[in-house]
Amino acid sequence: MGSEILLLLLGSVALLLWGVRMVRTGMLRAHGTLLRRALGSAARRRLNAFAGGIAGAFALQSSTAVAVIIGAFAGQGLVSTSAALAVMLGADLGTSFAAQLLALDVKWLWSVLLAAGVPLFLTAQTDRRKGTARLAIGLGLILLALSQMDHAIALLRTSPVMAMILQTLAAEKLLAFLLGAVVTWLLHSSLAFVLLTLTLAGSGLVGPELAVALVLGANAGGAAAPVLSLAHSGPAAKRVAWGHLLIRGGAAVILLPFALPLGDALHAVFPNPATLVAMAHTGFNLCSSAVGMPLIDVIGRLLERWIPDAALSADAGAPRHLDPTVLDSPAEALGCATREAIVLGERVSAMLGESWNAIETGDPLRIKAVEQADDAVDRLHEAIKLYIVQASRAEMDQEESARAVEILSFIMNLEHVGDILDKSLMELAEKRGRLGLSFSPEGLAELRAFHARIMETMRLSLNVFTTRDMGLARRLFADKSGLRAAERDAAQLHFSRLREGVAESLETSAIHLDMIRDLKRIHGHLTSVAYPILEAAGELAESRLREREAGLRPPGRDPGVAPARA
Numbered sequence: 001m002g003s004e005i006l007l008l009l010l011g012s013v014a015l016l017l018w019g020v021r022m023v024r025t026g027m028l029r030a031h032g033t034l035l036r037r038a039l040g041s042a043a044r045r046r047l048n049a050f051a052g053g054i055a056g057a058f059a060l061q062s063s064t065a066v067a068v069i070i071g072a073f074a075g076q077g078l079v080s081t082s083a084a085l086a087v088m089l090g091a092d093l094g095t096s097f098a099a100q101l102l103a104l105d106v107k108w109l110w111s112v113l114l115a116a117g118v119p120l121f122l123t124a125q126t127d128r129r130k131g132t133a134r135l136a137i138g139l140g141l142i143l144l145a146l147s148q149m150d151h152a153i154a155l156l157r158t159s160p161v162m163a164m165i166l167q168t169l170a171a172e173k174l175l176a177f178l179l180g181a182v183v184t185w186l187l188h189s190s191l192a193f194v195l196l197t198l199t200l201a202g203s204g205l206v207g208p209e210l211a212v213a214l215v216l217g218a219n220a221g222g223a224a225a226p227v228l229s230l231a232h233s234g235p236a237a238k239r240v241a242w243g244h245l246l247i248r249g250g251a252a253v254i255l256l257p258f259a260l261p262l263g264d265a266l267h268a269v270f271p272n273p274a275t276l277v278a279m280a281h282t283g284f285n286l287c288s289s290a291v292g293m294p295l296i297d298v299i300g301r302l303l304e305r306w307i308p309d310a311a312l313s314a315d316a317g318a319p320r321h322l323d324p325t326v327l328d329s330p331a332e333a334l335g336c337a338t339r340e341a342i343v344l345g346e347r348v349s350a351m352l353g354e355s356w357n358a359i360e361t362g363d364p365l366r367i368k369a370v371e372q373a374d375d376a377v378d379r380l381h382e383a384i385k386l387y388i389v390q391a392s393r394a395e396m397d398q399e400e401s402a403r404a405v406e407i408l409s410f411i412m413n414l415e416h417v418g419d420i421l422d423k424s425l426m427e428l429a430e431k432r433g434r435l436g437l438s439f440s441p442e443g444l445a446e447l448r449a450f451h452a453r454i455m456e457t458m459r460l461s462l463n464v465f466t467t468r469d470m471g472l473a474r475r476l477f478a479d480k481s482g483l484r485a486a487e488r489d490a491a492q493l494h495f496s497r498l499r500e501g502v503a504e505s506l507e508t509s510a511i512h513l514d515m516i517r518d519l520k521r522i523h524g525h526l527t528s529v530a531y532p533i534l535e536a537a538g539e540l541a542e543s544r545l546r547e548r549e550a551g552l553r554p555p556g557r558d559p560g561v562a563p564a565r566a
Contacts, residue, residue, distance in 0.1 A: 009152040016145035016192050022138030024060045025394065028328045030131025035059065036069055036325060038355040039087065049083045050293065053090025058098050063091035065187055067226035067244065069325040071237035074319050077230050082302035084240040085247070088226075089289045090298075092219070092248060095191050096282040103198055103278040107147045113140030127331065141285040146555070148196060153203040162205065170210040173259050175254075181224065188229075190222030194281050203276035208263030211273070215280045216259070218251040219288075223248035233324070237277025237304040246299060247292035248285075255284070304349060319343075319383040324390075330400045333391035337384055338466075343416075344478020345462045347373065348414045348421075352458055353521070355429075356451050357423050359515065360444070369428045373421035406532050410465050412527040420525075425519045428511050440504035443512055446490050453486060454519050454526075461526040471536060484524050490516055 027035065039052050057067045057369040067088060074084040091236075117136030169176040184193040197214045200206040206214070228239040255262065262280070270276045292299075322340040326332035358366040388404050396404065430437045439447065456477060464472045494512060497505040505512070 005152055005155045008148060008155075010154055011144045012148040013192070013196060013431035015141055016147065016195060017187060017189060019138045019143075019145055020062065020189055020192055022134050022141060024062050024065050024138075025328045026131045026134025027059050028065075028131070029324075030128045030135065039066070039073070041070055046083065046086050046293075049079075049086035050289070052092040053087035053092075054097065055090075056087070057094030059094075060450045062189060062191065063088065063222060065228060066091040066094075067096065067241060068229050071226065071230045071233055071240045072265055072323055072325045074236040074240050081236065081239045081243065081303060082296040085243045085296040085300065086293065088240065088244040089285075089410065090249065090295070091312050092222070092285040092361035093289055095222075096194075096278075096285045099191055099198070099281050101193050102142065102146065102195060103274050107143045107150075110140045110143035113137070113143065113477065119120055127329075142195075146199060149196065149199045150203070153199055153205065161473045166200075166205055166210065169213075170207060173209070173213040174257060174332075176210055176213040176215040177256050180214040180378070182217075184218045184221030185224050185228075188225045190218045190225075193221070194352045196278065198274045198277040198510040201277045202272075204273065205275070206277075206326030208267040208273075208276060209260045211277050212263045212266070212280050212333075212485050213256065215277060215284060218367040219281070219284055220249045220252040223252075235307045235309050239300070239307050242307065243296070243299050243303050247295070248288050251284070251288040251291065255287075290334050291325040316395050319380060319387070322383060322387045327387075327391050328393055328394050329397045330394050330404075333387070333394075334400060334403050334407065337388050337391070337404075337477065340384050340387075341407050342378070342466060343464065344377065344384065344406050344411055345458075345465065347377050347380065348417050349420060349455075349458050349462065352455060355425055356448070358426060358428045358524060359432075359451070361445065362429055364430070364433065367433075368425055369432050370426050371422050374418040377418040381411050382413050402532070402536070406465075406529075409532070410529055416525050417522050420522055425515060432511050433455075433506065437508050437511070438504050440502050440506050442497065442502075443494065443505055446493060447512065447515060448518055450486065450490060450516060453483065454523055457483075457523050457526045461529050464533065465529050468533055470533065470539075471532040474539070476527050476530040477534060480523075480527055481526070483520065487516060487520055493559050 019421060035056060039056050052069075052287055053063075054276075056069070057063045060066060070079065070084045070087045073079045075079055078103060079087075084534060113136045117133045117140060121133035121137065169179065180193060180197075183532050187193060194215060195209060197206065197218065201211045223245040230237045230241040250528050263276075266276050266280055266283070270279050319340050320343065321336045323332075324468055326336060351370055354366065354373070355370050357363070358370055385408060388408055392401075392404055457476070460472060460476050460479070463469070464476050491513070494505060494509070
């Protein structure tokens with residue numbers, strides 16, 4: 001019996017978290033662009049920023065989501081640290097208003113919301129309608145989870161183990177505070193933990209003092225969650241997260257010793273335990289906002305000293321377009337990844353262009369520059385790949401999934417091109433320079449022409465990826481046979497010089513042929529961008545070899561009959 005009650009409670013909490021997530025993703029997919037634009041615009045003025053944070057968190061049911069959005073704006077220099085902190089303080093109050101609404105006796109609405117949301121989701125044809133349906137389903141799941149939680153906690157009222165745990169927490173306010181902070185940090189949702197506390201209090205299992213301690217812990221843990229979410233962002237975004245933790249978490253720690261008088265005072269005004277919890281959450285965020293708003297300029301300046309801006313660098317491996325605020329919207333996230341993939345392509349194109357100077361001159365500095373460029377390419381490739389993996393956690397339709405695979409394939413091929421340039425071509429260039437060898441004038445001209453052809457393929461490959469134009473894709477694919485002919489011609493000319501005994505060709509033969517081979521490998525990686533486009537259009541055969549064999553078979557011969565022996 002006890003295990004069944006525990007499973008029911010854990011399942012209710014999981015359903016509550018999923019409902020909160022669906023509300024957030026539904027709102028972002030239906031109105032994400034408008035919401036981000038409104039937050040960015042509101043953040044230009046102090047009071048508007050505060051009001052924008054309230055509205056944003058109320059809509060998204062998550063102050064952490066608002067922190068990620070406004071942190072990205074701060075990281076891009078669109079809002080100041082103090083304005084971003086004003087948004088965050090408003091977001092804290094917005095989540096408490098959401099808790100107030102869900103504390104009302106409206107749990108019966110779950111069936112109405114699900115009955116309306118599910119058919120709308122199944123029949124919706126646009127992202128906005130699907131997002132609205134998600135929003136309704138998410139709210140319905142939250143109310144259903146609260147109903148199931150009420151049932152589970154009602155059964156726990158007679159449990160001696162639960163009574164002992166709650167008595168221990170009531171006697172140790174610090175332990176209760178830490179429990180609330182850690183669980184909220186793990187859940188990444190102060191709203192979810194406050195609703196759980198509200199349900200426990202409504203069942204009579206949690207008294208006023210313990211409720212206040214748990215609410216304070218939930219607010220401290222809710223302030224710690226954005227610090228983790230923005231840990232890999234720039235200094236400006238980190239300042240927002242740490243400033244928010246300083247204000248909200250600091251206020252929670254300061255008020256913890258006064259949990260008993262605060263609980264008694266709230267109980268005198270709000271005798272209903274569930275209302276007491278909701279008002280404690282709202283009252284705390286009102287107080288922290290009232291104290292924090294006048295101090296945000298001072299705190300902002302302190303944080304700028306503590307977390308200074310990083311020195312400007314020309315690091316080509318630093319992504320510029322991978323916006324973390326749109327990860328819940330696959331179409332926008334894939335757009336960001338596409339823009340960054342084009343940047344990666346431009347970096348590799350620049351590497352390819354610089355590689356010829358290194359090949360021709362054997363200059364160690366030019367060779368080193370190409371090697372360093374490959375390190376930046378590797379970092380940018382990794383950033384794009386991880387970003388697409390994060391975006392794929394949201395629900396993607398078939399077209400979005402196919403595009404994600406295309407982008408991953410494209411950047412992987414670009415990364416391979418960078419590796420060939422760095423680890424093979426540049427080693428050959430370094431070897432020629434170290435040994436003091438020279439290509440024959442004819443051999444050098446052939447390599448230059450072959451390299452120029454690969455540069456042209458690089459340009460065409462980037463255009464195919466960007467436009468997905470069928471005509472360009474056909475041109476890129478057809479270039480494979482042309483390059484094979486160019487490779488044969490270059491090899492024949494080289495062997496002719498060997499037969500003639502040209503000294504430079506004899507000395508550099510292995511290097512010359514290996515460079516041709518590496519450039520051909522690069523060409524193969526670049527032309528692969530055309531494959532998914534042609535395959536989607538039904539223009540790419542499953543086995544080109546079989547068709548070729550069929551085309552070469554003499555007419556009239558049965559493929560199933562072996563030829564007669566002579």
